[in-house]
Amino acid sequence: MTLEHYAASLRPIAVADVSTQDVLRALQPIWRTKPETASRLRGRIEAVIDSARVAGHIDDRAPNPARWGGHLEMLLPKPAKLSRGHHAAMPYQEIPAFLARLRQAEGMGARALELVILTAARSGEVLGAVWPEVNFEARIWTVPASRMKAAREHRIPLSEAAIKLLAAIAEFKIGDFVFPGQKPGKSLSNMALDMTLRRLKADGVTAHGFRSAFRDWAGEETHYAREIAEAALAHQIGDKAEQAYRRGDALEKRRALMDDWAAFCGAS
Template sequence: MAKRELRKLGTAKEVERIKAAGRHSDGGGLCLLIGAKGGRSWVFRYRRPGGGGNDLGLGSADKEGVSLADARERSEELRAQLRKGIDPTAERKAGAMVGTTFGEFADDFLESIKAGFKGRTSHADWKRDIEVRAANLRPKLLPDITANDVLGVLSPIWLTIPRTARETRSRIERVLSAAKAKGLRSGENPAMWRGNLKELLPKAKRSKRHHKAADYKDVPGIVQVLRTKHKAADTAVNLAAEFIILTAVRTGEARFMRKQEINFKERLWTIPAERMKTEDDAEGKEHEVPLCDRAIAILKAVMPKDLSLEAYVFAGQWSRDHSKPLGMNSVLHTLQKIYPDMTTHGCRSSFRDWCGDETQVAREVAEMALAHKVGDEVEQAYRRGTALKKRRELMEMWGRYVEGESKVVKLAAGG
């Protein structure tokens, strides 16, 4: 194969005389690039190892910039890298990152992942942890961070605010894992839990946060008050509160419900995976919610006939076109006006207590109705095919109880 021609542009004086806009090849990937307004620069054009074409800027080609000789010398160095299978652009980026501190890298990393956050406060929580909680790590070079440095961040808060401390550790670990993936660190992650920090930190007691809940025996009365208020004020928020009670879902899952998620024929609401409650970096799973008669009636009552598929079902107070969802605390305030010792999350607790006290439904079915993880992946896969029918029976029974029926047919135990 013939060698590619080099030095096609001639001498430096000949290069100076080139005025036409466009790309002028010197051979071997080196090009003189002249813009429409006369700007001149050197560019190295090459094909990435195992990839497509790429341009790597070498600097200005003006009199005060990179000379022709220097540009040719640099392009020869780049061709040598390519012969070794090295991507010059990746090499340049890696070189630019040498000496990067934890703070610099963490800030860039947060910017790169924030689009994937699901939680409303996720970005603010991350920012707090990498800027405030991990302040002592920020000036340290990435390769120099040790387990003792991470302990310095965690030890003062490990027993006093354990949940925050656990989240901070997890985020530090993720930042350092990303740094290693970019070649900026090597060896084990100093923020790793198992076989590392687990052996160095005291065991913190995990305290369960209990949401205020109404006694399930009071739920039918609460729903009757909601219906009375709806007739008087004609507000969607009272119907939304009743719908949340009937379906035992989280408030956010109902607030952001869109028309396209509802299958009236199957009497089923499918909540997309991205809206299910998960950690920032976890993959959610879609959840199917069987709809009882009253739940169906509520949906038809709050949705105009010409509502678009993308529109929110429960619209905000001033959103006539349903382009904005119901306010975050509107349902909570409505419920607490009726029953002060009640929260929207507590509605789920009332439902679960009723399942345990008043039915013989299997624990797994009740937990799956709440979208709680049950068993390992094998067990989940096994139950997926049969649980929907049993959950539909359960939600119909709950709907009848909420309607005020004193006697309901108890589901038989069994998965």
């Protein structure tokens, strides 16, 4: 996605002809506003060019125009870094008003962001969701291990609000993806969530940050055990021995938590 969207200006250029200025034109628009994305993008551009060199498409003696050390570091400020796991988040107190505005917004991106908020799931898990993962009768969305950051299956209890949202989307089902993109067989991209936030003037807020808001709410406003809130976020807690003995996923306790979250958000 980063190469397709943020490096779009490079795609028409023969890889052997990509210059330092070409790379800078791709990086500079997001270098300060999206430092982590920009840093990943630079690394991926560098990898593509290195791969082309190994494949014989570029002269071995030609320097990589996307390399950082001794090259782009002289032209770009050192990228700002967010602490690991921290994303710009909306204060949880503001979410009910924001969700009310979000529900008035049109488009599949708005609906995907609504599900991100109601389930506290990662945006990638929501955007990659397919209909066979959703059990309407049991009110459970099962994300397979292959799509989870920790490579473990995650069952998400769906509040009544989340079920109503998914049922409304299902009436216009196109293919397997819950949130289909414009290209056949592709899901909606993360750009759709960014654009939705931009349209709603949620400056500086990221889709991932809603997970932080949920966690803050659970810790500040409820009496649910820390383990339940962390399980809702699919976070592993404790050492390996403790994880081995904790085989259950506290689904019903998490269901009560997610129902309360939906009620707090004004979505129940």
